[in-house]
Amino acid sequence: MAHIQDGLLSLPVLAGGGALAAAGIGLGLRQIEDRAIPRIAILAAVFFSASLVSIPVGPSSVHLLLSTLMGLVLGPGIFPAVAAALALQAVMFGFGGLTTLGVNTVNIALPGYLVALAIGGYVRGAAAPVRAALAGGLGAAAAVLATGGLVALSLWLSSSDYVPVARVLLATYLPLALGEAVVCAAVIGFLKRAAPELLLPQTGAVAEAEA
Amino acid sequence: MIRPGDLRLRLVSALAAILLMTPVAGLGPAACYLGLVLALVLAAERTLPWRRLLHLEAFLVLLFLTLPFTIPGETLFRIGPLAASREGVLRVLVLAAKVSGSVLLLSLFFARAEPARLGAALRALGLPEAMVRIFLGLVRYLGLIRAEFARLQDAMRMRAFRPGSNRHTWRSYGNMTGMLLLRAVARAERVDEAMRMRGYAGRFPGSALPPPAAADWLAGAGLVILAGLLLLWDKT
Numbered sequence: 001m002a003h004i005q006d007g008l009l010s011l012p013v014l015a016g017g018g019a020l021a022a023a024g025i026g027l028g029l030r031q032i033e034d035r036a037i038p039r040i041a042i043l044a045a046v047f048f049s050a051s052l053v054s055i056p057v058g059p060s061s062v063h064l065l066l067s068t069l070m071g072l073v074l075g076p077g078i079f080p081a082v083a084a085a086l087a088l089q090a091v092m093f094g095f096g097g098l099t100t101l102g103v104n105t106v107n108i109a110l111p112g113y114l115v116a117l118a119i120g121g122y123v124r125g126a127a128a129p130v131r132a133a134l135a136g137g138l139g140a141a142a143a144v145l146a147t148g149g150l151v152a153l154s155l156w157l158s159s160s161d162y163v164p165v166a167r168v169l170l171a172t173y174l175p176l177a178l179g180e181a182v183v184c185a186a187v188i189g190f191l192k193r194a195a196p197e198l199l200l201p202q203t204g205a206v207a208e209a210e211a
Numbered sequence: 212m213i214r215p216g217d218l219r220l221r222l223v224s225a226l227a228a229i230l231l232m233t234p235v236a237g238l239g240p241a242a243c244y245l246g247l248v249l250a251l252v253l254a255a256e257r258t259l260p261w262r263r264l265l266h267l268e269a270f271l272v273l274l275f276l277t278l279p280f281t282i283p284g285e286t287l288f289r290i291g292p293l294a295a296s297r298e299g300v301l302r303v304l305v306l307a308a309k310v311s312g313s314v315l316l317l318s319l320f321f322a323r324a325e326p327a328r329l330g331a332a333l334r335a336l337g338l339p340e341a342m343v344r345i346f347l348g349l350v351r352y353l354g355l356i357r358a359e360f361a362r363l364q365d366a367m368r369m370r371a372f373r374p375g376s377n378r379h380t381w382r383s384y385g386n387m388t389g390m391l392l393l394r395a396v397a398r399a400e401r402v403d404e405a406m407r408m409r410g411y412a413g414r415f416p417g418s419a420l421p422p423p424a425a426a427d428w429l430a431g432a433g434l435v436i437l438a439g440l441l442l443l444w445d446k447t
Contacts (some may be wrong), residue, residue, distance in 0.1 A: 004270075004315065005271065005310050005313065006233075006309070006310065006314070006317075006439075007229070007232065007306065007312070007313045008235070008271075008274075008295050008310065009233070009235060009305060009309040010234070011230070012235050014230075015232065020412045025339075025342060029339055029341045029342060033342060034341075034413050035342055035403055036346050036401050037345060037348065037396075038344075038348055038402045038403055039396065039399035039403070039408070040333020040345055040348075041344065041345045041346075041347075041348025041351075041352060042348065042352045042356070042395045042396075042398055042399045043392065043395050043396070043399070043401065044345065044348075044349045044354040044386070045348075045349050045353045045355075045356040045395070046391045046392055046395045047354050048349065048352065048353060048356075049356045049357045049360045049391070050360070050388045050391065051359070051386065052357070052362075053223050055374070055380070055381065055384055056380065058376050058377055059376075060444075066388070070387075073392065080341070080342050080345050081345065081349075083342070084342070084346040084349045085349060087346060088326075088346070088349060088350060088353075090317065091266045091317060091321035091322075091324065091329065092321065092322065092324075093263075094216030094260065094262075094263035094266065094314055094317060094322070094324070095266065096312075097219040097229070097239045097313060097317070098228050098229055098313075098317060099226065099233065099313075100433050123352055125255055128425070138298070147313075151270065152273030155274075159300060161278065161281065161282055161302065162274065162354065163403055164277055165270060165273050165274045165277050165281075168273055168277070169273065170249060171271075172273075179381070182378070182381040182382075182385075182387070183384050183385045183425055184383050184385070185385070186382045186384070186386060186389075187386075187388045187389045188384040189385070190385060190386045190389030190390070191270055191392065192387050194389065194390075194393060195392075195393050195396075197275075198392055202396065203240075210245070
């Protein structure tokens with residue numbers, strides 16, 4: 001849904017997205033310790049698989065982004081994880097594009113990373129799983145709408161002819177935001193009860209579950 | 212000679228060609244681009260990847276449906292009170308040609324590429340080692356994790372779970388995803404242990420890729436030069 005294809009965006013937007021994505025990936029790679037790389041890769045595979053499940057919302061169904069959850073579990077590792085997943089989708093399955101890889105990575109990963117930064121402390125500290133789940137759900141909805149806003153912004157910055165579409169686009173993100181909020185809240189509630197240490201960024205040498 | 216055999220050259224030439232086509236705004240060059248890529252695909256594979264071509268993102272559909280009506284210009288046809296402009300229809304055709312051409316090009320170059328070889332090519336092009344290993348790890352474990360997802364979904368179906376638009380469904384999917392995350396971390400622990408047991412010391416052994424053949428250089432350069440010529444045509 002947030003996969004912009006090749007051939008739509010202008011060169012400055014592509015370059016800006018690429019630069020931002022490179023900065024985010026650099027930040028993520030610096031934080032990931034060498035021994036955590038397989039863990040980040042396997043977690044990225046889980047998020048990728050989860051986003052392939054279609055979830056019924058009202059009369060339609062959506063594929064989740066899970067960006068807030070990724071931000072919580074992967075920390076800045078969300079940038080390389082999303083970039084790897086998008087690269088795989090672009091070259092192997094034909095979703096998204098090669099030149100838009102940077103823009104798409106930023107559109108999905110940046111809101112997830114920022115929302116997780118904002119709510120992370122509260123979610124990890126909350127005594128009641130319900131409160132953590134509620135905060136996570138609200139954050140997830142906000143991140144999805146921010147992704148919609150960024151996709152619209154990428155189109156708008158590329159050509160003023162895209163403006164009417166960019167406005168309508170946000171409306172199509174509403175069911176996704178709803179589904180995302182509820183599922184994300186459920187995952188966070190589950191993790192709070194079953195494995196609260198998983199809600200810390202899994203970028204260290206030893207899994208937090210062990211420590 | 213149709214496409215470079217070397218994945219490094221494929222990556223670089225595809226990226227360069229698509230970037231060169233990005234500013235193209237004329238129907239002639241855009242249609243030529245699509246025709247050229249179509250010819251390459253048909254010559255190499257004799258069949259078109261219809262599923263990829265027909266896959267349209269939601270906003271692409273929106274864009275194609277609304278652009279004829281929102282771009283002002285000479286009226287071409289009317290639907291009720293809405294007037295479709297010549298300029299708008301032209302714009303949609305150009306965009307459709309560029310998007311389809313790029314989708315076909317990526318499919319021709321990479322759909323059958325082995326992920327491991329793609330990883331080696333990315334490494335040779337100077338991508339950080341950690342990024343390449345995350346990519347390869349994702350590719351390696353995606354199949355396993357998806358199978359695990361499918362098993363959990365099967366188990367849910369066996370217990371008469373039917374997905375619907377309700378809280379129970381969303382919570383069940385949430386619990387399932389949480390469970391998968393938990394298992395993934397345990398799996399990562401085992402993977403890490405297994406790797407260290409076998410003497411992993413922070414690097415995978417691997418030999419440098421051989422330099423690409425002359426024919427590969429020719430095919431890669433040919434594609435980029437053709438894209439450059441189309442851009443030149445568009446801008447003059």
